[in-house]
Amino acid sequence: MTQLLVQDLTQQFAGLTALQRVNLTVETGGYGAGRVVGLIGPNGAGKTTLINCISGLSRPSAGRILLDGQPLQNLPPHRINALGIARTYQNIRLFRDMTVLGNVLVGQHRAGRASLLEALFYLPRHRREKHAFWQNGLALLERFGLAGVAGARADSLPYGDQRRLEMARALATGPQLLLLDEPTAGMNAVETASAGEQILRAKAAGLAVLLVEHDMVLVGQVCDEVYVLNFGQVIAHGSPDEVKADPRVVEAYLGKADLASTATAGGT
Amino acid sequence: MVAVTLVAGLRGDRRVFWSVLNAIGLRESVVQFMLVNALLALSIYLTLHSGMFSLANAGFMSIGAYVGVIATQHFGLPLGSALALGMLVAAAISLPLGAPVLRLSDIYLAIATIGFGEIVRIFWLNFDGLATSLVGHSVTLTGGALGIKGIPTSTKTWHLLLALAVAGYFMARLNDSRLGRAMSAIRQDEIGAASVGINPVYVKLVVFVLSAMLAAAGGVFSSHLTRIISPGDFSFSRVVNILSYAVLGGTATWVGPIVGGLLLTALPEVARPLQQYNQIFTGSVLLLVIVYLPGGIVDPRLWARLRDRLAGKQSNDDEAAAARQEVRGR
Numbered sequence: 001m002t003q004l005l006v007q008d009l010t011q012q013f014a015g016l017t018a019l020q021r022v023n024l025t026v027e028t029g030g031y032g033a034g035r036v037v038g039l040i041g042p043n044g045a046g047k048t049t050l051i052n053c054i055s056g057l058s059r060p061s062a063g064r065i066l067l068d069g070q071p072l073q074n075l076p077p078h079r080i081n082a083l084g085i086a087r088t089y090q091n092i093r094l095f096r097d098m099t100v101l102g103n104v105l106v107g108q109h110r111a112g113r114a115s116l117l118e119a120l121f122y123l124p125r126h127r128r129e130k131h132a133f134w135q136n137g138l139a140l141l142e143r144f145g146l147a148g149v150a151g152a153r154a155d156s157l158p159y160g161d162q163r164r165l166e167m168a169r170a171l172a173t174g175p176q177l178l179l180l181d182e183p184t185a186g187m188n189a190v191e192t193a194s195a196g197e198q199i200l201r202a203k204a205a206g207l208a209v210l211l212v213e214h215d216m217v218l219v220g221q222v223c224d225e226v227y228v229l230n231f232g233q234v235i236a237h238g239s240p241d242e243v244k245a246d247p248r249v250v251e252a253y254l255g256k257a258d259l260a261s262t263a264t265a266g267g268t
Numbered sequence: 269m270v271a272v273t274l275v276a277g278l279r280g281d282r283r284v285f286w287s288v289l290n291a292i293g294l295r296e297s298v299v300q301f302m303l304v305n306a307l308l309a310l311s312i313y314l315t316l317h318s319g320m321f322s323l324a325n326a327g328f329m330s331i332g333a334y335v336g337v338i339a340t341q342h343f344g345l346p347l348g349s350a351l352a353l354g355m356l357v358a359a360a361i362s363l364p365l366g367a368p369v370l371r372l373s374d375i376y377l378a379i380a381t382i383g384f385g386e387i388v389r390i391f392w393l394n395f396d397g398l399a400t401s402l403v404g405h406s407v408t409l410t411g412g413a414l415g416i417k418g419i420p421t422s423t424k425t426w427h428l429l430l431a432l433a434v435a436g437y438f439m440a441r442l443n444d445s446r447l448g449r450a451m452s453a454i455r456q457d458e459i460g461a462a463s464v465g466i467n468p469v470y471v472k473l474v475v476f477v478l479s480a481m482l483a484a485a486g487g488v489f490s491s492h493l494t495r496i497i498s499p500g501d502f503s504f505s506r507v508v509n510i511l512s513y514a515v516l517g518g519t520a521t522w523v524g525p526i527v528g529g530l531l532l533t534a535l536p537e538v539a540r541p542l543q544q545y546n547q548i549f550t551g552s553v554l555l556l557v558i559v560y561l562p563g564g565i566v567d568p569r570l571w572a573r574l575r576d577r578l579a580g581k582q583s584n585d586d587e588a589a590a591a592r593q594e595v596r597g598r
Contacts, residue, residue: 055463077462086463093460095453106453110465112446119445120438130444173464 002068002084002176002208003027004054009063011049011232018049020232021063026177026208034203038223038240039212042252045229047212048090051179054210055087056080067177082110086175088166090182090212096155100146100165103154104137107172137172144168144198160191167198177208184215196222216244228252293537296425297493302533303428304490309513309525310435311482316519318475319455320370321378323507327385328358328480330502332487334392337416337497338409347422351488358484359477366476370469385507393499415498423492431485432526439522451475483510516557518564527566 004026011019026037039047052058054065056077065072072080095103112133114126141147144164149157154165163183170178180199184192192215199222202209213219219226220240228236228243230252236243243249273288289299308325315322332354339350369380392410399407410416442448450471453461458468491497509532517528532554539549563570 057459057463076467077459078465078467081463081465089460093457093463095456095460097456098449098452102449102452106449106461106466107464109446109450109453114446116442116445116447119447120441122441126445169464 001028001030003066004085004177004208004210005064005066006050006054007064007066009050009053009065010061011046011053011058012061018232019046019053019060022046022050022229022232022234024050024227024234026210028176028206028208032206034206034208035225036199036203036209036211036223038219038226039210039229040214040216040219040226040243041229044231045252046232047229048181049232050229051087051181051210051212054080055085055179081173081175084174084176085179086170086173086177087179088163088170088181088183090185092162092166094154094162094166094169096153098154099151100141100154100157101134101137101150103165103169104140104172105133107169108133108136108174110173140168140172143201145194160187163187163191164195164198167195171202175207177210178202179210179212181212182214183211184213184218192218216240220244293540294534295537298534298537300423300425300428300493301490302530303425303432304486304493305510305513305533306432306526306529307428307435307489308483308486308510309517309529310439310522311479311486312507312510312514313439313519313522313525314451314475314479314482316514317455317522318451318472319373319458320472320476321374322381322476322479323378323511324362324365324381324384324476324480325483325510326502326504326507327381327388328362328483329487329490329506329510330385330388330392330499331358331361332484333491333497333502334410334416334487335484336488337419337491340422340492341416341419342409347427347488347492351485354484354488355481358480362477362480363473366473370472370476382504382507385502385504389499389502392502411498413498413500415496415501417496419492419495419497421493421495423489428489431489435482436522436526443522447471447474512554514564516554516564518561518566520563520567520569524564524566528564531565 004024006022006024009019009022009024010017024037024039026035028035039050041047049058053060054072056072056075056079060073063073067083067085070083072083072085075083095106098106112129114123114129117123118126138147138150141150144167146157146161146165146168149161154162157165163185167178167180167183183199184195187195196218199209199211203222211219211223223240225238226236226240226243227234228246228249230248235248235252236246238246273285286296289295294302308329311328312322312325335357336347336350336354339345339353340347345353365384369377369384372380393413395410396407396412399409442451450461450466453464453466454468454471462468487502494501513529513532514525515528516532517526518524532550535550535553536546539546542549557565561567561570
């Protein structure tokens with residue numbers, strides 16, 4: 001069971017309050033049941049800031065972030081990853097000069113135990129580890145439909161494939177919680193559907209997923225519950241359908257509706 | 269000619285080997301400096317390959333040189349022990365230096381490490397005076413601005429070949445190790461590397477120490493070739509030279525810096541017949557390489573393009589160029 005608790009999280013940047021007392025929970029059920037929690041909101045609502053706080057890229061001004069009871073808010077990114085949180089980025093951060101396989105090999109960095117000396121002299125543990133990393137890496141690429149381009153440079157891939165590779169690389173670190181920051185941005189409908197399948201697959205494997213997403217159809221398909229952020233505050237929380245029907249959410253996206261005049265306009 | 273030299277070298281025919289090299293101006297002493305500079309180029313390659321623009325190499329080279337010479341001349345140690353000692357001292361200094369300085373990046377790291385080089389240079393310059401006032405009687409160890417004279421030339425060519433072979437093997441295996449992959453990852457995207465569990469601070473520090481040890485090894489060897497060392501030998505221009513070997517050769521692979529170090533050291537000697545135009549020639553070569561081969565001479569992408577062209581294939585770059593041409597034509 002994995003439990004991420006965000007408690008009263010506040011993030012201020014020189015006079016701008018990006019997050020204000022945000023409370024959020026991502027919790028998987030018992031018996032290996034995964035969970036997908038959506039995080040939506042208009043541009044500038046603070047979604048990426050929240051992901052950055054959880055993954056250690058920015059240090060919150062106040063509040064707590066707990067993973068299974070352990071506070072995360074003062075740990076550097078690599079320690080947070082070691083505790084089982086992996087993420088992708090809105091603007092893709094692949095290792096461009098490396099091969100596709102190289103990227104998922106780096107993802108398994110932390111699983112390695114062989115020292116530099118063992119690698120220098122090609123000792124058995126290094127060989128075993130390398131073999132296992134390659135096997136895992138190729139299996140992961142297979143799952144994401146990237147095995148055919150394992151030897152290609154990462155930056156030679158089309159955009160959608162780069163996004164998929166970034167998700168594969170995040171999974172290669174063996175996380176319990178996956179933070180996905182707009183994984184379908186710039187994707188066409190077919191690519192979006194396949195990204196949705198991968199998210200459900202991660203859920204089926206028992207992972208907790210926090211998904212920042214603009215595509216409401218996808219959110220409706222994959223999310224068990226949704227948080228809505230606006231101007232750094234949680235304005236709604238519930239099932240995708242509940243949230244979509246919430247007048248505060250509609251207002252946040254479309255502006256305050258002048259119901260009387262709309263009704264009149266509709267009537268004439 | 270290159271073939272004759274290689275064949276002679278492989279057959280162990282040393283007379284033919286050296287006579288060919290001598291004919292183009294490469295006496296054994298020049299070859300020795302070529303090998304030393306290849307080692308120094310590898311030391312800066314390590315940091316560049318990990319995305320660190322560190323220019324501390326001349327400083328660590330001078331630490332190797334002074335520690336090595338003091339070890340052999342004042343304490344009568346053999347060259348091998350002096351080498352180990354020089355590398356150890358450099359490692360011991362690079363560790364506390366790297367911990368704060370490697371928080372900087374890009375040009376700020378360059379400036380801080382240039383500062384370190386100057387501090388070390390001035391330290392050797394004033395060492396005797398400082399030691400005298402501390403100990404209470406006259407100390408003459410580094411000889412101030414005049415330096416240390418009369419150092420025996422105990423570095424042999426085979427020492428250097430062995431050292432370069434060991435360093436080359438190390439670099440080749442590094443690419444296959446977790447550390448090597450983490451280095452590349454940090455160079456390409458430090459934040460991305462941190463979020464897959466790599467500790468960038470730790471990896472950079474390890475690489476900085478390794479680079480310092482390699483530079484110190486170069487310093488120990490070179491100080492036992494030059495007969496004389498003085499603080500002025502390790503000024504800013506030294507690290508610029510080391511950097512230019514890596515840039516000329518290319519930093520995409522570890523072969524590049526070796527080639528760059530060998531070539532750029534040999535060039536002024538080969539071009540000696542040009543007399544006063546010698547420096548202009550060397551400078552022009554460097555300039556042309558930077559302008560036309562920005563990835564250096566040993567650039568895998570360049571070679572791949574050449575291979576494709578020879579095989580009659582059009583690479584992506586060519587297609588892109590053709591497309592641009594077409595757009596321009598319209």
